[in-house]
Structure formats: C-alpha cells, structure tokens
Amino acid sequence: MADEPIDLSAGVALADIPADGTLAAQLDGAQLMLARWTDATGREHVSALDAICTHSGAKLPTGIRTGDTVHCPFHHACFDLRTGEATVAPAYKPLKRWQADIDGDTVHVRDAAPEDEPALREAADSGTAESGPLPGTPERVENLRGVERVVVVGGGAAGFATVERLRRAAYTGAITLVSGEPHLPIDRTLLSKGYLDGSAEASKLPLLPDDWYAAHDVDARIGVHATAIDTAERIVTLDSGAEVGYDALVLATGATPARPELPGFDRDDAFVLRGQQDAQAIIAAAQSVASEAAGSGAKRVIVVGSGFIGLEVAAAMRTRKVAVTVVSRSELPLARQLGADLAGLVKSLHEEQGVEFVTGSPASWDGAVLELEDGGTVHGDLIVVGLGVSPNTELAEAAGLPVTDGVVVDAYGETTVRGVFAAGDIARFPDPVTGRLIRVEHWAQAERAGALAAINLLGGQEPLTEPPFFWSKHYSTSLRMAGHAESVEDAEVEGSTAEKSAVVRFTEQGRVTAIAGVGQDRRVLELEEELLRQPAGA
Known part of the structure; x- marks a missing residue:
C-alpha cells in the first residue's frame, strides 16, 4: 500500500491509484495520499489528503484501507478517505485536504486556495455539493433527543473526547466541563512516554489550545469537583455548592492510582504518576538524584510495580541516566497481560538498559530502604509506585447507578438511566469481540467511548464496534495490542x-x-x- 511516493507535479494516471488502497505521493515537498472512491450515484472521485496521521505522525499509506477508511499503523486511529475527517480516536484532528481534479485519465492535484474554502464549506453545509462529502467536512449528528444542556464530569481522555466530538458534530447547545484537574485536558499518554524522559516539552501536553474551549462556548470549570448527582431532577452539585442542570450527563471521572497503606508510602519521596503535577514532581526528584549521583552512580530510583506505567517510568528514569530497580510481585513482569513471549522481550529490553529486577512485595519505606515482606531490602533514594488504579465510581454509586467493578453501560455507553452515560476508566461495557462486560484502562478506548457518548446522547444510536486497543513504549521499542x-x-x-x-x-x-x-x-x-x-x- 505504500511504495515510494509519486511526484504529482505533472499529475498521475487515474489507473495508478488503487481502487482498494491508497497511493503515496508528494507535491512541493508535502507528503500526500490519493484515494479513489465512489459516491451514492456511482460517480468516481479522487481525494488528495495529507499522508501523515494527525495524532502520531505515522505514514498512513503504510496502514490499511477498509472501505473508505484508512487505519493508522501506529495507534489505530481512522480517517475517512473521502473527507479527511478523523473518525476513530486517538486522532481527532482532520487531515488537510488538497484539490484533486480528474481530467480524462489523469488526476491533477493542487493546494486548495483559501478563497475556495467558503464555497466548499457552504456546499457541504447545504448538502448541495455534487461530489458528496468534501475533504475536511465534519460529520453532523442530528439532535434527535432535543438535548440543550450537556454536563461532562471529568477532564481526562473520555471527557475531552465527548466535548470535542459534540462541537465537531455541530451540537450548538450548552456544554459544561467539570474537571478536578488543575488544567484543561492534556495527553496523559505523553506523561510516561515522553514528558517524563525529557523528550516531550510541557507545551506538547494540551490536547487543544486553552482558548479553544472559550472559542467553542464550552464552560470549562477547572479544579472543580462534582459531589452529587440527582438523576430525577437532572442536577449535578459541585463542591462550591453550585448546581448545574443537564439534559444529558457523561461521567468520565477516571481512576486514582493505588497507594498501599504501608509505612512510609505517604512520604514526600514516594510518588505515583497520574497527572502532570505528579510527573513534574518525579522529574524534579529524578533530576536531583541524577545530579547527586554524577560521577558516583550511587543514587537510585525504586519502581514499585511492574505494569505498563511502572515499566515506562523505569525506561524514562534510565533515559535520564538514573539507576533503577523494579520491585515486582512476578518474576516475569507483564506475563499476565502479554503472555510469556512478549513479557520476556519487555523484561530483556529493560535489563539491556541496566534496570535491575527484584521479586517481592513491599512492606515499608523509610526514605532510604524499601523493606520487602520476605525480609529482603532494596536501597534507593525515592520510590515511584505503579500498582494499578481504582476507578472513581463513588459519584455514580451514590447516584444509584449500577456499579460492578465500574459503571455498567450498554453498547452505546448509556447507563440504565436514560440520558446518563459513562466512559473511560470507570465504564464497564460489552466487549465488541466477545460480548462480555469488561472494564479497561486504555487511553484510546476512553477517547473512543467519549466520542461515542457524544453521538449517542444526541440520539445517534451507534454501538461500540472498535476492539479495545493500547500501546506501550519501552525505549525505542513499541508494543501494540488490539482486543482484550x-x-x-x-x-x-x-x-x-x-x-x-x-x-x-x-x-x-x-x-x-x-x-x-x-x-x-x-x-x-x-x-x-x-x-x-x-x-x-x-
């Protein structure tokens, strides 16, 4: 699907563009892809779109095409090849469109001039465009439920995706985003995969510019917590005592990192990683350790837990040249999640970088020694605890919503109370592959569920069909997993x-x-x- 890009300066033969794939191309230094598609009348068209995924920077022609959709090979985002619209998270920004004209057996591509845009947009909005969907045209969703007020509780992946998708779907009613975070939504995956090791600046964290929310009439209440929900009166009470009414409610309250109630685990040098402030604190402590260790190699970070986050933290610390010991309950970390073969690979990647592994369970921490339950000890200067998370379901449970290891929802993301949805880490939903109820803590899944809630709260009735997906990066090696x-x-x-x-x-x-x-x-x-x-x- 992705050979050497063809130069489009002199055009390209229509026959060279595969009917069931994409053609990698270039024009004036830009990387493009061309795709043929047929509208409802049987008329053939060619789309010319940027070839680079707006989420990850992957070359989309190296992915696969199904129907009129291209799938990103990195994180399985999807784009509509007719329009360039991002249809499946973790992408949400559309691909830039280029003007493609069919002249007999040849296709000519040019950069769409700014003056072309108003006419194209007007045609798209009115439905009079002869060619069907136009590149860059968002999919509108009819507000069949007559929703005028949406409240979203939670400013993580699912909450963000709900808000963003509502506005992209042309919903014009009120949106209130209630988030206990001290900042507007950020890309939390970057915290352990880039920000912590210094390869990603803080400026890369926001999912959208701060001014986007006001510009799109989103009432973002940051640093605010919801304390109660009255589903009969459709009111959310905030910690300030204020009440916010809703016609549709999306609960995306996320999860809280587990912190064992063990001696010393409440110390200032015992960290967890969930938000940006956590990452900043770990970075500051690691920099101090690295500075003190210069020339001696005596300073060490202890990572308690060997899940994906714990091991990504270990990789980040090694990238910062800090010695690391991982304390794991299992001799082969991640074996339960990945199986022995891939888990063995992950462990070897870390061992090659100098990470030491100790098998055991923590008992106490005094700032210098981590004591294990079996009496063993590990010496270090700070600990980062990565022992999983617990879903924040207290608000939903107090409101009388069904909670069983998560808020139970149907394939549309809706709870048993009409108009109340749950998405992200707190949701327990039917697995599209097996049909059984599952709860997962994946970024892409949270964004997809949030976007789906946005569509369905308006009356869209679109079931979840995407299998769960996550990725994990360890130094220069990335793992992908689809399904559950x-x-x-x-x-x-x-x-x-x-x-x-x-x-x-x-x-x-x-x-x-x-x-x-x-x-x-x-x-x-x-x-x-x-x-x-x-x-x-x-």
Whole structure:
C-alpha cells in the first residue's frame, strides 16, 4: 500500500491509484495520499489528503484501507478517505485536504486556495455539493433527543473526547466541563512516554489550545469537583455548592492510582504518576538524584510495580541516566497481560538498559530502604509506585447507578438511566469481540467511548464496534495490542520476539480475542480487521 511516493507535479494516471488502497505521493515537498472512491450515484472521485496521521505522525499509506477508511499503523486511529475527517480516536484532528481534479485519465492535484474554502464549506453545509462529502467536512449528528444542556464530569481522555466530538458534530447547545484537574485536558499518554524522559516539552501536553474551549462556548470549570448527582431532577452539585442542570450527563471521572497503606508510602519521596503535577514532581526528584549521583552512580530510583506505567517510568528514569530497580510481585513482569513471549522481550529490553529486577512485595519505606515482606531490602533514594488504579465510581454509586467493578453501560455507553452515560476508566461495557462486560484502562478506548457518548446522547444510536486497543513504549521499542485477553494461556506466536518482530494471537474457547505485536504494525492491523471485527458471539 505504500511504495515510494509519486511526484504529482505533472499529475498521475487515474489507473495508478488503487481502487482498494491508497497511493503515496508528494507535491512541493508535502507528503500526500490519493484515494479513489465512489459516491451514492456511482460517480468516481479522487481525494488528495495529507499522508501523515494527525495524532502520531505515522505514514498512513503504510496502514490499511477498509472501505473508505484508512487505519493508522501506529495507534489505530481512522480517517475517512473521502473527507479527511478523523473518525476513530486517538486522532481527532482532520487531515488537510488538497484539490484533486480528474481530467480524462489523469488526476491533477493542487493546494486548495483559501478563497475556495467558503464555497466548499457552504456546499457541504447545504448538502448541495455534487461530489458528496468534501475533504475536511465534519460529520453532523442530528439532535434527535432535543438535548440543550450537556454536563461532562471529568477532564481526562473520555471527557475531552465527548466535548470535542459534540462541537465537531455541530451540537450548538450548552456544554459544561467539570474537571478536578488543575488544567484543561492534556495527553496523559505523553506523561510516561515522553514528558517524563525529557523528550516531550510541557507545551506538547494540551490536547487543544486553552482558548479553544472559550472559542467553542464550552464552560470549562477547572479544579472543580462534582459531589452529587440527582438523576430525577437532572442536577449535578459541585463542591462550591453550585448546581448545574443537564439534559444529558457523561461521567468520565477516571481512576486514582493505588497507594498501599504501608509505612512510609505517604512520604514526600514516594510518588505515583497520574497527572502532570505528579510527573513534574518525579522529574524534579529524578533530576536531583541524577545530579547527586554524577560521577558516583550511587543514587537510585525504586519502581514499585511492574505494569505498563511502572515499566515506562523505569525506561524514562534510565533515559535520564538514573539507576533503577523494579520491585515486582512476578518474576516475569507483564506475563499476565502479554503472555510469556512478549513479557520476556519487555523484561530483556529493560535489563539491556541496566534496570535491575527484584521479586517481592513491599512492606515499608523509610526514605532510604524499601523493606520487602520476605525480609529482603532494596536501597534507593525515592520510590515511584505503579500498582494499578481504582476507578472513581463513588459519584455514580451514590447516584444509584449500577456499579460492578465500574459503571455498567450498554453498547452505546448509556447507563440504565436514560440520558446518563459513562466512559473511560470507570465504564464497564460489552466487549465488541466477545460480548462480555469488561472494564479497561486504555487511553484510546476512553477517547473512543467519549466520542461515542457524544453521538449517542444526541440520539445517534451507534454501538461500540472498535476492539479495545493500547500501546506501550519501552525505549525505542513499541508494543501494540488490539482486543482484550482475559487469559493469555493459549497464545500463538508468529515471528520472533527475540528479533523484535512478532505477532501473538490470544485465543479463548477457539476464538481469537486479542492480537499483540512488536515490529509488525501493519500485520496487527490486518489481523485486527480479520479476526476481531466479527459480531460478538460469532
């Protein structure tokens, strides 16, 4: 799907553009992709769009095409090839469109002039555009439920996606975003994957510029907590005592990092990582440790827990040249999530970078020594606790919503109370692959659920069809996983994990429920499409 880009300065033959793929191209130094598609009348068109994913910078022609959708090979974002619109998170910004004209058997591409835009937009808004959807045209959603007031509680991935998608869907009613965070929504994935190791500046964290919210008439109440919900009267009470009425409510309250009630784990040198302030505190402490360790190598960070966040923190600390010991309850970290083969690869990546692993459970911390339950000790200068999170379901539970390891919702993201939705880390939803109720703590899943809630609270009735997806980066190696594996005992490896080029299929009762891979981004996409998009129970 992605050969060497073709120069478009003299045009390109229509026949050279595959009907079921994309053509990588370039024009005046810009990377483009061309796609052929047919409208409802049978008329053929060619779209010319930027070829770079607006979320990750991946080259979209190296992904796959299904229908009129292109799938990003990195984080499985999707774009409409007819319009350039971002249709599946983690992307939300559209691809830039270029003007493509079919002249007989040749396609000519030019940069759309600014003066073209008003006419194109007017045609799109009125529905009179002869060519059907126009590049860059957002999908409008009819407000069938007559919603005039939306309240979103939570400023993380799901809350952000709900607000952004509502405005992109042309919803013009009131939106109130209630967030206990001290800042507007940020890309939390960057905290452990870039910000912590110094490769991403703080300016890269905001998901949208701060002025976007006011410009789009979003009442963003930052540093504010919701304390109660009256579902009968449709009122949310805030910690200030103020009350906010709603016609539709989206609960996206996220999760809280686990902090064991053990001696010393409440000290100032015992950290967790959830928000930007947590990351800044860890960075400051790590910089101090690195400065003191210069020339001696005597200073050390202890990471308590060997999940994805804990190991990404370990990688960030090693990138900052700080010695790291990971204390894990398991001899093979991540084996329960990834299976032995991929877990072994991850552990080896860290060991190659000098990370030391100790098997055991913490008992106490005194600022210099972490004592383990078996009497063993680990010496260090600070600890970062990565022992998972707990969903913040207290607000929902007090409101009488069904809560069982998360707020239970249907395939549309709605609770048993009409007009009340839950999304993100707190939601327990039907897995599109198996149909069983699951709760996951994935960034992309939270954004997708938030966007879906935005559509469905207006009456859209679109079920969740995207399998859960997450990615994790360890130094220069990234892992991708699509689907949700309750068990990793039945795993089939294709390729070689030792060579960092493998795909693993996880099977339960004869059906593949998840695909994980390293160095095989396109293959993971292909298998996700082939094996995980059957109707649940098929």
